[in-house]
Amino acid sequence: xxxxxxxxxxxxxxxxxxxxxxxxxxxxxxxxxxxxxxxxxxxxxxxxxxxxxxxxxxxxxxxxxxxxxxxxxxxxxxxxxxxxxxxxxxxxxxxxxxxxxxxxxxxxxxxxxxxxxxxxxxxxxxxxxxxxxxxxxxxxxxxxxxxxxxxxxxxxxxxxxxxxxxxxxxxxxxxxxxxxxxxxxxxxxxxxxxxxxxxxxxxxxxxxxxxxxxxxxxxxxxxxxxxxxxxxxxxxxxxxxxxxxxxxxxxxxxxxxxxxxxxxxxxxxxxxxxxxxxxxxxxxxxxxxxxxxxxxxxxxxxxxxxxxxxxxxxxxxxxxxxxxxxxxxxxxxxxxxxxxxxxxxxxxxxxxxxxxxxxxxxxxxxxxxxxxxxxxxxxxxxxxxxxxxxxxxxxxxxxxxxxxxxxxxxxxxxxxxxxxxxxxxxxxxxxxxxxxxxxxxxx
Amino acid sequence: xxxxxxxxxxxxxxxxxxxxxxxxxxxxxxxxxxxxxxxxxxxxxxxxxxxxxxxxxxxxxxxxxxxxxxxxxxxxxxxxxxxxxxxxxxxxxxxxxxxxxxxxxxxxxxxxxxxxxxxxxxxxxxxxxxxxxxxxxxxxxxxxxxxxxxxxxxxxxxxxxxxxxxxxxxxxxxxxxxxxxxxxxxxxxxxxxxxxxxxxxxxxxxxxxxxxxxxxxxxxxxxxxxxxxxxxxxxxxxxxxxxxxxxxxxxxxxxxxxxxxxxxxxxxxxxxxxxxxxxxxxxxxxxxxxxxxxxxxxxxxxxxxxxxxxxxxxxxxxxxxxxxxxxxxxxxxxxxxxxxxxxxxxxxxxxxxxxxxxxxxxxxxxxxxxxxxxxxxxxxxxxxxxxxxxxxxxxxxxxxxxxxxxxxxxxxxxxxxxxxxxxxxxxxxxxxxxxxxxxxxxxxxxxxxxxxxxxxxxxxxxxxxxxxxxxxxxxxxxxxxxxxxxxxxx
Numbered sequence: 001x002x003x004x005x006x007x008x009x010x011x012x013x014x015x016x017x018x019x020x021x022x023x024x025x026x027x028x029x030x031x032x033x034x035x036x037x038x039x040x041x042x043x044x045x046x047x048x049x050x051x052x053x054x055x056x057x058x059x060x061x062x063x064x065x066x067x068x069x070x071x072x073x074x075x076x077x078x079x080x081x082x083x084x085x086x087x088x089x090x091x092x093x094x095x096x097x098x099x100x101x102x103x104x105x106x107x108x109x110x111x112x113x114x115x116x117x118x119x120x121x122x123x124x125x126x127x128x129x130x131x132x133x134x135x136x137x138x139x140x141x142x143x144x145x146x147x148x149x150x151x152x153x154x155x156x157x158x159x160x161x162x163x164x165x166x167x168x169x170x171x172x173x174x175x176x177x178x179x180x181x182x183x184x185x186x187x188x189x190x191x192x193x194x195x196x197x198x199x200x201x202x203x204x205x206x207x208x209x210x211x212x213x214x215x216x217x218x219x220x221x222x223x224x225x226x227x228x229x230x231x232x233x234x235x236x237x238x239x240x241x242x243x244x245x246x247x248x249x250x251x252x253x254x255x256x257x258x259x260x261x262x263x264x265x266x267x268x269x270x271x272x273x274x275x276x277x278x279x280x281x282x283x284x285x286x287x288x289x290x291x292x293x294x295x296x297x298x299x300x301x302x303x304x305x306x307x308x309x310x311x312x313x314x315x316x317x318x319x320x321x322x323x324x325x326x327x328x329x330x331x332x333x334x335x336x337x338x339x340x341x342x343x344x345x346x347x348x349x350x351x352x353x354x355x356x357x358x359x360x361x362x363x364x365x366x367x368x369x370x371x372x373x374x375x376x377x378x379x380x381x382x383x384x385x386x387x388x389x390x391x392x393x394x395x396x397x398x399x400x401x402x403x404x405x406x407x408x409x410x411x412x413x414x415x416x417x418x419x420x421x422x423x424x425x426x427x428x429x430x431x432x433x434x435x436x437x438x439x440x441x442x443x
Numbered sequence: 444x445x446x447x448x449x450x451x452x453x454x455x456x457x458x459x460x461x462x463x464x465x466x467x468x469x470x471x472x473x474x475x476x477x478x479x480x481x482x483x484x485x486x487x488x489x490x491x492x493x494x495x496x497x498x499x500x501x502x503x504x505x506x507x508x509x510x511x512x513x514x515x516x517x518x519x520x521x522x523x524x525x526x527x528x529x530x531x532x533x534x535x536x537x538x539x540x541x542x543x544x545x546x547x548x549x550x551x552x553x554x555x556x557x558x559x560x561x562x563x564x565x566x567x568x569x570x571x572x573x574x575x576x577x578x579x580x581x582x583x584x585x586x587x588x589x590x591x592x593x594x595x596x597x598x599x600x601x602x603x604x605x606x607x608x609x610x611x612x613x614x615x616x617x618x619x620x621x622x623x624x625x626x627x628x629x630x631x632x633x634x635x636x637x638x639x640x641x642x643x644x645x646x647x648x649x650x651x652x653x654x655x656x657x658x659x660x661x662x663x664x665x666x667x668x669x670x671x672x673x674x675x676x677x678x679x680x681x682x683x684x685x686x687x688x689x690x691x692x693x694x695x696x697x698x699x700x701x702x703x704x705x706x707x708x709x710x711x712x713x714x715x716x717x718x719x720x721x722x723x724x725x726x727x728x729x730x731x732x733x734x735x736x737x738x739x740x741x742x743x744x745x746x747x748x749x750x751x752x753x754x755x756x757x758x759x760x761x762x763x764x765x766x767x768x769x770x771x772x773x774x775x776x777x778x779x780x781x782x783x784x785x786x787x788x789x790x791x792x793x794x795x796x797x798x799x800x801x802x803x804x805x806x807x808x809x810x811x812x813x814x815x816x817x818x819x820x821x822x823x824x825x826x827x828x829x830x831x832x833x834x835x836x837x838x839x840x841x842x843x844x845x846x847x848x849x850x851x852x853x854x855x856x857x858x859x860x861x862x863x864x865x866x867x868x869x870x871x872x873x874x875x876x877x878x879x880x881x882x883x884x885x886x887x888x889x890x891x892x893x894x895x896x897x898x899x900x901x902x903x904x905x906x907x908x909x910x911x912x913x914x915x916x917x918x919x920x921x922x923x924x925x926x927x928x929x930x931x932x933x
C-alpha cells in the first residue's frame with residue numbers, strides 16, 4: 001500500500017549534492033547577508049553621526065582658544081611719559097606715541113603703510129589706556145624696552161583665521177574699515193602678529209556685542225559650580241536617605257507604592273516642566289532671588305533625584321543579604337546594620353551614580369532658561385555666599401546665549417564653550433568609571 | 444545674615460547638649476558603658492536631635508507664617524482709594540515690599556540712618572532720592588501711604604525676626620534640657636534616635652511625592668488663571684498661534700493645535716531616523732557582533748546619549764541647518780527657505796534618540812530566551828529568519844515600549860527645537876518649513892518681557908500642563924507594556 005502511493009504521488013526527485021546551493025538557499029543566504037549588512041550600516045551611521053558631531057565641535061570650537069596678539073617691543077622715554085601725564089587727554093597722547101613708534105618700526109623694516117590712532121584702536125582696542133595703566137603701575141619701566149602683548153580685535157582674529165574676508169566687510173561698519181586689512185597685512189609682514197592661547201576665554205566674563213572677542217566663559221563656569229554644589233549637598237543626602245528607606249525599610253503598602261510610581265514618573269518628566277516648577281514654586285511663591293544659582297541648583301536637585309535614587313537602590317540591592325544577616329546576628333539593630341555595613345559597601349556605586357547624575361545636571365539648559373539664568377553677567381560674584389544668591393549664568397545657558405546672538409565670533413565662542421562643557425562632563429564620567437573599576441566588588 | 448547666625452546658635456546648643464548628654468549617661472552608669480542600655484553616642488544624639496529638630500521646625504514655620512501675618516496687617520493700612528486704576532492690592536504691596544527692602548539697603552549702605560528710615564514724617568522726595576542713591580530701583584514716585592506702610596512693614600518684620608530668634612533659641616534650649624534630663628542608664632536612647640532617623644528617611648522618600656504635587660499644583664493653578672483670562676475652547680481648538688507682543692492680551696490668538704502639530708511632526712521625523720537605525724544597531728549588537736565589536740560600538744553609541752542637548756541644538760543650528768540649506772536650499776532645488784526647519788530639528792533629535800532606542804531594544808532582545816532561538820535554528824532557519832520570525836515578534840511589546848519612551852523624550856525635548864526648529868507656528872505638511880513646538884513656546888513665552896499675569900505668559904503653564912499630561916500618559920503606557928512583556932519570561 002505504501003509502495004503504491006509512493007509510486008504515484010512522489011514527484012521525480014532531482015538528486016543534488018547537499019553542499020551545492022540551490023536557488024532558494026542562495027536567496028535565503030543573500031537575505032541573511034543583507035540583513036547583517038543593515039545592522040552594520042546602522043551602526044556605521046550612528047558612529048558617523050558621533051564622529052561628525054565631534055568634528056563639528058572641534059573644528060569650530062578650537063579657534064576660540066586661540067587669539068591673535070600683537071607682540072611688540074616698545075620703549076616709552078621719560079620725556080614722553082612726563083609730557084603725556086601733563087596733558088589733559090592723557091591716554092590719547094599715549095596712543096599717539098604708540099602709533100608714531102609703530103610706524104617708525106614698520107618703516108625701519110621697509111614697510112610703507114599709512115594709519116592713524118583710530119585704526120590702531122579699531123584693531124587693538126584702547127591701546128593708550130592699557131599702556132598708561134601699565135606705566136602707572138610700573139613707573140620704573142619708563143625708558144626701558146618692554147615687550148607688550150596686545151590682544152587684537154575679534155575681526156583681526158577672524159581675518160587671520162580666514163573666516164572673515166575682504167568681501168565680507170559691509171559698508172558703514174564703524175568697527176572695521178577696508179584699509180585696516182592693509183594694516184593687518186603690513187603688521188603681519190613685519191612679524192608683529194602672533195597667535196597666543198586665549199586665557200581670557202576661560203577666565204573672563206561675558207562681554208557686550210561691541211567686543212565679542214573679549215567674551216569669556218569664566219563667570220558661568222562659576223555659576224555652574226555653585227549650582228553643582230547645591231545639587232551635591234541636597235541630592236546626595238536626600239537621594240541616599242530615600243533609597244535606604246525604599247530598599248531596606250519600606251513595608252509593601254500603598255504609600256511606598258505611590259512613592260515608587262512617583263519616582264519612576266519623575267525620571268521621565270521633561271526637564272522644561274521642572275523649569276516651570278522652579279519658576280512657580282521657588283520664584284513666584286517662595287520669592288527666592290531670580291536667576292540665582294541657588295534656585296537653579298534646587299531645580300536641578302529635584303531633576304537629578306530620581307536618577308540618584310534609582311542608581312543608589314541598585315547598588316544597595318547589590319550588597320548580599322549575608323552581610324545584613326551577619327550584622328543582625330552579632331546584635332546590631334536593623335538601622336545599625338544598614339548604616340555601619342550596607343551603606344559603606346554600597347558607597348562606590350552610590351558615588352558613581354551621583355557623579356553621573358551631576359554630569360546630567362551640568363549639561364541641562366531648558367529649566368535654567370525659565371528661571372532666568374540667561375542674563376548678561378559681566379562680573380564675578382564678590383563673596384562665597386553671593387555666589388549662590390546673585391544672578392549668574394551657567395555654562396550651557398551661556399552657550400545658548402552666545403548661539404542666539406547673530407555674530408560669527410559669538411558662534412565660535414559657543415562652540416568653544418561646548419568644548420569646555422564636554423571636558424567637564426568627560427572628566428566627571430572618567431572619574432565615575434575609575435571609581436567603579438577600583439572599588440566595585442563582585443560578590 | 445541673622446538667620447545664619449541663628450542656625451549656628453541652634454547647632455551650637457545641640458552640640459553642647461550632645462557632649463553633656465553623653466557625659467551624664469556615662470556618669471549614671473558609673474563610667475562603664477556596658478551598664479548603659481545603648482551606646483553612649485546615642486544618648487548624646489538624643490539630646491542633639493531633641494534640641495535642633497523642634498527649633499528648626501519652629502523656625503521654618505515662623506519664616507512661612509510671618510510674611511503672611513505682616514502682609515495682612517500692613518495691607519490693612521492701605522485704603523482702597525490709594526489703589527490706582529488698573530492696579531490691585533498685590534501690586535501695591537509689592538511696591539511696599541520693594542520700598543522696605545530699599546530702606547534696609549539704604550540703612551546698610553549708610554545713605555540713611557535708622558531714625559530717618561523710621562521717621563513717618565520724612566520728606567517723600569528726599570527718601571526717594573536717597574533710595575535711588577543707594578541703588579534701589581524705585582518704579583514710581585513713592586506716595587505717603589506706601590512709605591508709611593513700608594515703614595510699618597519694616598518695623599514689623601524686624602520685630603518678628605527678633606522674636607523668632609528668641610523663641611527658636613528657647614525651643615532649642617528647652618529641647619536640650621529635656622534630652623539631658625532623659626539621659627539615664629536605663630533610657631532606651633537608641634530606639635528613640637533610630638525612630639528619629641527613620642522619620643528623616645521617610646521624609647526624604649516623600650520628597651518625590653512633594654515634587655509631583657509641586658509640579659501638578661503649579662501647573663494647575665496657573666492654568667486655571669489662564670483659562671479665566673482666555674477661553675479654554677479657543678486654546679484647544681483655535682488653529683492659530685499669534686500672541687500679541689504688547690503683553691496686554693486682547694488681540695492674541697493662543698491655539699495649541701499648531702504647536703502640537705509641530706511637536707508631533709518633528710517627533711515623527713526624529714523617530715523615523717532613530718527607530719530604524721537604533722533597532723538595526725541593537726539587533727546587530729545583540730545577535731551578530733563579536734564581543735570585541737560589541738564592547739567598542741555599544742559605549743560609543745551611548746556617548747551620543749550623554750551629550751547635553753544644548754550641543755545638539757548648536758549642531759542643528761550651525762551645522763545641520765546650513766548643510767541642508769546647501770542640499771535643498773534656493774541654490775539647488777529650492778525647497779528650503781531657511782536653515783531652521785522640521786527636518787533640521789527632527790534629524791538632529793533622531794541622532795540624539797538613537798542610543799535611547801538601541802540600548803532599550805538591546806536589553807529587550809537579550810531578554811528573549813536562548814531556547815527560542817535554538818528551537819528556530821533546529822528547524823533550519825537562518826539567523827536573520829530567526830530574528831525576523833521568532834526574536835522580534837517575541838520582543839515586539841518591549842520594542843514598542845522603547846519607541847514610546849523615545850517618543851515621549853522627543854516630545855519633551857526643548858533645546859534642539861528652540862535652536863533648530865524655528866519660531867513660527869504653522870499647520871503645514873512640508874518638512875522643509877520652519878515650525879515650532881510646545882516646548883519652544885513655553886521658553887519664549889516665559890523668557891520674554893511680557894507681564895507675568897498676562898495671558899501671553901500664563902499660556903506657558905497651560906502648554907506645560909498639556910506637555911506633562913501627554914508625556915506622562917506615554918510613559919505610563921510604555922512602562923505598562925514593557926512590564927507586561929517582562930513577566931512572560933521571568
